Amino acid sequence: MNLAGRIALAVVIGVLAWATGARAEQRFPPPEFESDYQMPAMTTPPPRALVWQYIDVGVLAVALGVAVWLVHRKRSRTGVLVLSVLSLIYFGFYRTGCICPIGAPQNVLFGLLNPNYAVPWPVVGLFVLPVVVALFAGRAFCAGVCPHGALQDLVLLKPVQVPLWLERGLSLVPFLFLGAGLAFAATGSIFLICKLDPFVPLFRRHGPTWSLLLGAAFLLVGTVVGRPFCRFICPYGALLRLAAMVTKWRVRVTPDLCTQCKLCEQSCPFGALRQPSSGTPDPRTLPVERRRLLALLLLWPALIAVGAWIGAHLTVPASRLHPTVRLAEFYLEHKKHPKQYPIQSPEALSLLRAEQTWPELQAAALQLRHRIGLSMKLFGGWAGLVVGAGLIGLAVRRSRTDYEPDSGACLACARCFESCPQELLRRGVPIPLPTAASAAQPQSVVANLPTAAQTTNR
Numbered sequence: 001m002n003l004a005g006r007i008a009l010a011v012v013i014g015v016l017a018w019a020t021g022a023r024a025e026q027r028f029p030p031p032e033f034e035s036d037y038q039m040p041a042m043t044t045p046p047p048r049a050l051v052w053q054y055i056d057v058g059v060l061a062v063a064l065g066v067a068v069w070l071v072h073r074k075r076s077r078t079g080v081l082v083l084s085v086l087s088l089i090y091f092g093f094y095r096t097g098c099i100c101p102i103g104a105p106q107n108v109l110f111g112l113l114n115p116n117y118a119v120p121w122p123v124v125g126l127f128v129l130p131v132v133v134a135l136f137a138g139r140a141f142c143a144g145v146c147p148h149g150a151l152q153d154l155v156l157l158k159p160v161q162v163p164l165w166l167e168r169g170l171s172l173v174p175f176l177f178l179g180a181g182l183a184f185a186a187t188g189s190i191f192l193i194c195k196l197d198p199f200v201p202l203f204r205r206h207g208p209t210w211s212l213l214l215g216a217a218f219l220l221v222g223t224v225v226g227r228p229f230c231r232f233i234c235p236y237g238a239l240l241r242l243a244a245m246v247t248k249w250r251v252r253v254t255p256d257l258c259t260q261c262k263l264c265e266q267s268c269p270f271g272a273l274r275q276p277s278s279g280t281p282d283p284r285t286l287p288v289e290r291r292r293l294l295a296l297l298l299l300w301p302a303l304i305a306v307g308a309w310i311g312a313h314l315t316v317p318a319s320r321l322h323p324t325v326r327l328a329e330f331y332l333e334h335k336k337h338p339k340q341y342p343i344q345s346p347e348a349l350s351l352l353r354a355e356q357t358w359p360e361l362q363a364a365a366l367q368l369r370h371r372i373g374l375s376m377k378l379f380g381g382w383a384g385l386v387v388g389a390g391l392i393g394l395a396v397r398r399s400r401t402d403y404e405p406d407s408g409a410c411l412a413c414a415r416c417f418e419s420c421p422q423e424l425l426r427r428g429v430p431i432p433l434p435t436a437a438s439a440a441q442p443q444s445v446v447a448n449l450p451t452a453a454q455t456t457n458r
Contacts, residue, residue, distance in 0.1 A: 053122035056095060060126060060145065063087055064133045067140040070414070072249055075423065077414040083144035084153055092147030097203040101126045101141065102148065102236040103194040105178070106185035113186050130236075134243035138251055141240060142230060143412035148199045149230050152222040153413070159226045159269035167271040168394065170232040171241075171409070175386040178235035183379035187372045189322040193235055226269030230411065245408040254422040258402035265403065267419040272409040277400045293395045300392065303384035311380020315373035322372065327354055328365035 063083065070079040091097065099107070104127035111119030130141035142149050162170075181193035194200070198215035201207025221228045230237050253264045253273070264273060319325045330347075331354035341348040354361055405416065417423050424430075 050120075050122075053120065056091075057122050057125040057129070059090060060101075060129055063145045064129060064140050067144045067412070068133065068137045071140060071143055071251060071412045072137060075255065075414060075417045077418055080144040080412075080414045081153075084150035087145045088147045088150040088154070091145070092151065092199075092203045095147075095203075097147055097197070097200040098194065099123055099126060100200075101130050101146075102234065103191060103197065105236065105239070106181055106191045106193055109182050110185050110188060114188065131239060131243050134240045134247060136248045138244045138247045138249065138407060138410060138412050139237075139240045140412055142237065143414070146230075147203065148234070149227055149411070151199060151202075152219070152227045152229060155219050155222050156226055156269060157223045160224050161266070161269075162225065162271050164271065167231075168390065172386055172390045173232050174235050174238035174241070176383055177233060178238045179379050179382040179386070181235050183375045183382075184318070184321060187322065187368060187375050189318070189372065198229065226271075227411065231270060231409075241408040244410070247407055250407050251405050251410050251412050253403055253405065253416045254420050255426050256422060258404075259422065260403060261421060262403070263421065264416045264419045267416045268405065269415070270409065270411050270413070272405045272411065273416060274398075274400055274404060274406050276402055277398060289395065289397075293392070296388070296392050296395055300385075300388035303388040304381045305384070307380035307382070307384030307387075308377045309380065311376040311378070311383070312373060314376050314380070315369065318376050319369045319372040322368055324361065325365045325368050325372075328361050331355070331358070331361070 063086075066083055067080065070076050070083060091100065099122075104123050107119050107123045108127050111117050130145070133140050144150070177193070181191070184190050184192045196211075196214075198211060198218050201211045202215045218229050260276065265275070267273070320329065327350055331351060334351055341351070
């Protein structure tokens, strides 16, 4: 194992050793006491001063600007790596990873649908800035600013290529996770994205045991699979992917002319590099492909309708995630099958609260169940929309003349720049002469390099 591998392994071991402990969670909403009893004080860190929240937004804006400069102007992998480490230190271990852009969409949507909840402007800034940058310069946030991605990048030792069919199938999961997180956040049931975040407990050095184990599992898989959370789970990455698909400045492997030397083909550990393709189908298979595409387009509305139908049938179990609905059902179940609970226990205090406010509690629970039912229908329709879009995307041919990253899937890590002979020439780095083994290959690096007269900027 080389020095970089040893350092990365030491980081993993240190993080896992540091991340110990667990947080206790309340099973029921805290009761309202009429006696002199006081709930024990929670040992959670106090909220940061508002000025520091604005400082966080400022640091994020500066880091995004530096990332864009490093990727599109300097084309420096070393610079991106240094920025990643600094972002991990600040946004991860110092800022403790929350509130972060990944969970901010939940706050924004909940604030839009609930007039009694005011979304802090720093949260809006954290949510908007990376998306706006992605619209113009790709996923610069993923490149070197996100602490989740930086931590996974440091532990990547020997990446393996995920098959393209599996890559495309798993790439739908972030969109489904995004839909589920927003569906539950819209009704105030639970902030699912934050609840299932596997890295924030590691940054905070405490959390539920299952969450710490989940984070450790992602880091373990991340030693051989490049950024598994970012590519196959992250819901905010789904938003950035959509924005990056229409970005103005795309990441290019070569600074000017692609010689198709194929050296960059295996340089991307995230499966974002695409081979040249004419996009012209075989005339013999063209009718079949057209019929397949037409069938998928006709099937798409049916998938949305089926998804909405399934979502409607998930209303009851989904509503139980809301504390008000859960408390109402717990009270009704106790009425049918009474049980004795110790005095001052959470169960006894919750039942006392429910009995004292039952008419209001019942009305609120029924109203919430109706809202959650609508939210689940929308989520089911969204799931059908995502699956249909994925199938249609597989049936559409795309034309590419060079080896280039998929603009949506590219994390702008700048690794591919180091493999391009044209990039090395631009930097003034001498190109090594081919060995006897490489000279025997049909395409060598030197043979594919253009002459000065052939090299033209695009």
